[in-house]
Amino acid sequence: MTIRDADNAPPPSPLEGGFGLSSPLYWFYEMTHVALNPSRAMAHAAHAFFKSPSNPASNTSLGKSISAACELFERATRRYSQPEWDIEHTVVDGKFAPVSIETVWERPFCRMLHFDRQVGIMHKPDPRVLLIAPLSGHYATLLRGTVEALLPEHDVYITDWIDARMVPMSDGRFDLDDYIDYIIGMLRLLGSDTHVMAVCQPGVPALCAISVMEANEETHVPESLTLMGSPIDTRISPTQVNQVAEKRGIDWFRRNVITKVPFPNPGFMRDVYPGFLQLNGFMSMNLDRHMEAHSKLFQHLVEGDGDSATAHRDFYDEYLAVMDLTAEFYLQTIDAVFIRHALPDGKFIHRGIKVDPSKIKRVALMTIEGEQDDITGLGQTQAAQTLCVNIPEHKKVHYVQPGVGHYGVFNGSRFRNEILPRITAFIRAND
Template identity: 45%
Template sequence: MRYMATYDWMETLRNTNQWLGATALSLSSYPVFSLAPNPAFQWMAAWGEVTERTFQRMVTKPDWGIESITGEDGRDHLINIETVISRPFGDLIHFDVSGREEMARRVLLVAPMSGHYATLLRSTVRSLLPDCEVYVTDWHNARDIPVSAGKFDIEDYTLYLVDFMRELGSDLHVIAVCQPVPLTLAATAYLAEQDPDAQPRSLTLIGGPIDPDATPTDVTDFGRRVTMGQLEETMIQRVGFKYPGVGRMVYPGLLQLASFMSMNNERHMKAFMDQISRVAQGKASDRDPHNKFYDEYLAVMDMPAEFYLSTVERIFKGLEIARNEFVVDGHRIDFGKITNVAVKTVEGGKDDISAPGQCIAALNLCTGLPDSKKASYVEPDAGHYGIFAGRSWRNNIRPLVLDFIDTNSDAPEPRKRTSPRKKPKGKVDQPANKNAAA
């Protein structure tokens, strides 16, 4: 019960600020005040609207908001989100495109469990849907998972990925973004030893900490500097009585958000002041750039304490992945057992979270993989988010990833599915490492 009061105190502060915002908006919007127009009421209403929305979004899971896409036939096709596998800590979901035959490219997009929901990859999913059959790992908020569901650490996360890959079969291409990169590589190596027929055809690793010490950042420095005892004492709390996961030890989303905001405090303060000004002047809209960004950025989820602590202790401090010493369910994984899964790494030249050098270390771990099955790419001007969303992803990285998938689309035993689309005339296959770093 020691940390439950702290958890509820943070939720109380959030709830109070949301209430203050709603009260200010309602009070300043009374029709009677129109008899004596005063700019102060406009600014009060604007402050209330922005404040209420801000604190409400912190506990609201965003919608995917992908309702339809335009197919090759020129028609709009509705999107249905189907649950393929349902588990206590996360689901495997499928974006089914109504009225369209199954695509040749089948992609599993592994979303991070690092404070934000899988919807953080919304633009990534939307960009892949016209050309791929897209599956996504949709992780649950730990505050909503009863204690009876048990623990969930990085070994459990890895085994979830193993089960998801087995379910989808070998006719699959996996794209892992940020935090799950080392665990996705571990899941592939696990399958290489335990169930080779379930291995995916290709693995694209985007901006993840395979070897955090390869290029130190503020994140890795923090992981080195703080002790596990300090982390457990200052970051871990018990879920309060308001949620189904009451009593579960978590790294609270609100505490994570406070850390995110403090890294660029002045920038965020200016963004909110500017938004209040726009609302007061009637220049804001429900889905303007500010709201589109912060509706997602502010939506945070609690992380299981054992997952957070084991990530820091084993990935960042112990370097178990980088040293090829990672153990899952009592079995020591050997990355050298990966021999026929093409692996490509993607890094951002301006990534200050997982800097260039950390992800490409995966290629050195795959000692059993021929060079023809290895590839790497660095997007010079992209930051951490730019390598999986935004202009850099759309214009430069996404086409390379799709080419890499097409180059490695010959499985030993393809599963039954619709016939692949024909390649455009004049297109020839390229070696898997055509984007390999010099």
């Protein structure tokens, strides 16, 4: 299974497990990682030795088994950094078009990237799309497949969130209010002829940002907003994720999952929800499946099945790359979205002012859900349609994709073949 093609791959979520004693845990995690450096180096060297064609043992079952075991150990104990985008070209109007990635807006906790397609001067401008990636533990590269699918017919921008562990304390804090302000700032830069796509977690702050802009009668509101698997009202069809949040309560999260970034990271002493706790939750939810996948990787390596081994590496290089979230943003999201249901209950506050989605009048709205989504239950995203009562009905669209889970709403073959054409038609109808 590859991360680009799995319609039902495990989805990212700010609530997926990852619970434990928090205060000293980050420090123990760092010390363990450092303590394993010599063993990891030895495993890497042994892997290279038994993999080398000049070593006669590399062709024996024993040599292949040792090489495979060393690779598994090294991969299981390494720290995975932010993956590369690896998007160098696309096809526009049936022609090859190189793609360059540039930063066009930047703040301490986020950059906005532009995937600049080198198209001919005769090409009619395509709709400008701001893709808001989830800030829920994984990097924005998780949406690589989404970006690749959009590029042939859209001018794509994306939020590239920064690992809180890498942001010095001198750069200040980052909370849910700041998140909303970041979105507003990006939209002001891009202009009114922009279409917003919010994937999962950013659905609430994106809806709030546009509500604030409409309430202030700003000229830079986007043409449309597409919400994909977003937890707008988690009281509807509550999932296990929603139930865990309500059962635990915000104080439990504050006591058990918040810790300080240890030295020598740039964000030393910043309060965060660490990525490795998030990853622990990801893995524990489907531990049997992950154990089986790594067992198969060992077999593929021993048997010399390079294609299957590469597919495994590609998936886990992305899946195991996680980032820290600031404590204030994480806790406010848990409290406002999953415990108090502040937005649908009419009690969401931004900078001291109540957020009112009924103020949205000029922005078209599309909501998309997955039939088998076990993270954002059916109806939770559609709730935005009810909140935005003053959007004309002809500018509203709701779609449920059969046969996909949470991840399949924004990536994979069914996204490309069935969901994306509907999004493109919706955007062009409101461009």
